[in-house]
Amino acid sequence: MYSKSYVFFKRCLALISAIMLLIVSMDERDLPDPDGAVIVAKQRYVLEDRYMNNQGVTNDGMYYYFSGQKNLGKADMQTGEIFRINTSPIPKELKKLGCNHIGGLSYHNGIVYAAIEDGPDYLHPFIVLYDADTLEYTGKCYELPQDLHTEGVPWCAVDADKNVLYTAEWSNAAVLNVFALDDLHLIGTIPLSAPIDRMQGGEMFGGKLYLSCDEENDLKRVFSVDVQTGDVRAAFIRNIGKAFEAEDLTVYADTDGMPVFCVLDRGARRKSVNLTKYRLV
Numbered sequence: 001m002y003s004k005s006y007v008f009f010k011r012c013l014a015l016i017s018a019i020m021l022l023i024v025s026m027d028e029r030d031l032p033d034p035d036g037a038v039i040v041a042k043q044r045y046v047l048e049d050r051y052m053n054n055q056g057v058t059n060d061g062m063y064y065y066f067s068g069q070k071n072l073g074k075a076d077m078q079t080g081e082i083f084r085i086n087t088s089p090i091p092k093e094l095k096k097l098g099c100n101h102i103g104g105l106s107y108h109n110g111i112v113y114a115a116i117e118d119g120p121d122y123l124h125p126f127i128v129l130y131d132a133d134t135l136e137y138t139g140k141c142y143e144l145p146q147d148l149h150t151e152g153v154p155w156c157a158v159d160a161d162k163n164v165l166y167t168a169e170w171s172n173a174a175v176l177n178v179f180a181l182d183d184l185h186l187i188g189t190i191p192l193s194a195p196i197d198r199m200q201g202g203e204m205f206g207g208k209l210y211l212s213c214d215e216e217n218d219l220k221r222v223f224s225v226d227v228q229t230g231d232v233r234a235a236f237i238r239n240i241g242k243a244f245e246a247e248d249l250t251v252y253a254d255t256d257g258m259p260v261f262c263v264l265d266r267g268a269r270r271k272s273v274n275l276t277k278y279r280l281v
């Protein structure tokens with residue numbers, strides 16, 4: 001049996017949460033529509049939930065995996081509810097090196113690949129592997145070449161078809177870095193047809209790498225990269241405004257096999273974290 005005070009506390013929390021969700025939805029009511037895509041759903045996270053998922057997102061078709069700066073979370077894709085968290089996932093040996101920030105995530109074959117960096121020094125970029133079931137550290141982590149990640153490693157994306165993982169410089173990246181998925185050794189680089197700035201996260205779908213970029217304008221476009229040729233295109237324009245900070249994205253196939261893009265943003269004045277779902281038009 002729960003005590004009366006606990007029940008009262010939970011009811012107060014639910015009420016505050018409902019009020020916050022109302023305020024946030026009012027703040028966002030005048031946002032313009034996206035170009036090249038339509039919004040099909042939006043999940044808003046407020047109060048303590050927004051600390052669990054303000055950096056990274058990936059999915060396995062059934063669950064979302066989220067990162068905050070210092071934690072991991074797992075949520076049901078049907079409800080969006082976060083039901084499992086790991087509040088101390090950064091391995092001790094990485095903390096000793098100054099690693100303090102979990103960025104973008106990418107799921108493959110029961111493993112969540114996490115980009116972890118050591119700001120503001122950015123001397124030790126790592127990819128750390130977590131058990132997707134438990135969110136616990138698997139004991140496997142790989143330090144990446146620092147000269148290819150001079151501003152840290154804000155994201156990573158697994159390409160299961162090619163058995164590789166991609167990263168890039170955060171600012172004005174001219175190439176994608178390509179690592180073997182088995183042991184994360186550097187295979188090479190893919191020159192991009194145009195530099196991409198402020199990349200916050202990515203995911204593969206249909207042979208293309210899709211990237212969420214925190215552009216310093218109101219567009220906040222999602223770009224696609226053909227990983228065969230390095231050809232860069234704007235996939236769609238989100239039009240969410242400078243007040244939002246674009247974070248990682250993930251993609252899944254709908255019942256017709258078409259992509260659904262789920263993009264994380266920190267909302268205006270960071271009152272919420274939004275997971276917005278888009279379909280291409």
Ligand SMILES: [Ca+2]
Pocket residue numbers: 056057058104105106156201202203248249250
């Ligand atoms: Ca991702």
